Amino acid sequence: xxxxxxxxxxxxxxxxxxxxxxxxxxxxxxxxxxxxxxxxxxxxxxxxxxxxxxxxxxxxxxxxxxxxxxxxxxxxxxxxxxxxxxxxxxxxxxxxxxxxxxxxxxxxxxxxxxxxxxxxxxxxxxxxxxxxxxxxxxxxxxxxxxxxxxxxxxxxxxxxxxxxxxxxxxxxxxxxxxxxxxxxxxxxxxxxxxxxxxxxxxxxxxxxxxxxxxxxxxxxxxxxxxxxxxxxxxxxxxxxxxxxxxxxxxxxxxxxxxxxx
Ligand SMILES: [Zn+2]
Numbered sequence: 001x002x003x004x005x006x007x008x009x010x011x012x013x014x015x016x017x018x019x020x021x022x023x024x025x026x027x028x029x030x031x032x033x034x035x036x037x038x039x040x041x042x043x044x045x046x047x048x049x050x051x052x053x054x055x056x057x058x059x060x061x062x063x064x065x066x067x068x069x070x071x072x073x074x075x076x077x078x079x080x081x082x083x084x085x086x087x088x089x090x091x092x093x094x095x096x097x098x099x100x101x102x103x104x105x106x107x108x109x110x111x112x113x114x115x116x117x118x119x120x121x122x123x124x125x126x127x128x129x130x131x132x133x134x135x136x137x138x139x140x141x142x143x144x145x146x147x148x149x150x151x152x153x154x155x156x157x158x159x160x161x162x163x164x165x166x167x168x169x170x171x172x173x174x175x176x177x178x179x180x181x182x183x184x185x186x187x188x189x190x191x192x193x194x195x196x197x198x199x200x201x202x203x204x205x206x207x208x209x210x211x212x213x214x215x216x217x218x219x220x221x222x223x224x225x226x227x228x229x230x231x232x233x234x235x236x237x238x239x240x241x242x243x244x245x246x247x248x249x250x251x252x253x254x255x256x257x258x259x260x261x
Pocket of ligand 1: 007009034096206
């Protein structure tokens, strides 16, 4: 039975001095490597080139781009769109993108929303799922996607409570739980994990960030995704193999047969 990490940033792990070679060569862990920049897709595809690792890719524009002048955003989006179209068959989703009202200096809510809408529309045009970043922006995310429901996509690193979870599930979203599910003060996230239907959850590391207990504070890697699975399995009182099986089915429903051999 395999582990699937639906959200990792392999280049950021390597930048922190931790080897990603095992994942490129193929381990028991399948990984979706997530894009954030207009020009990061081709170097990431090149990193995988010819190797046996079970790696899939997305491409997206992180909300921080909204801080730039509008003409630069427009140019970046154009470049991004062209790259995505050129590599359509090599990507399984659009994202991560979304709204982040926590980090200062990411651009106004209006600019962030406009950039998100462009990517929602691109994903719809290409028939790809969206990978959504939402930080301190629950209400705005709920308002934004009310225009697009039913949605084919995932809320990455789901970090809110059961009420927000319910609305987003009603929209059609899958919820992806990451290392912060295992933190002591994550009561609300754990409540959401208790109620998420088993056909709507997936797991991730968001590595190199947010390492789960018991490796909290280290440079995270996809190898740690099993801690998130194990925590969820115990929380729900459902055997781990069942959780792995359901999560793998959900990844297939969300992203297609990306890890079928
Ligand atoms: Zn991420």
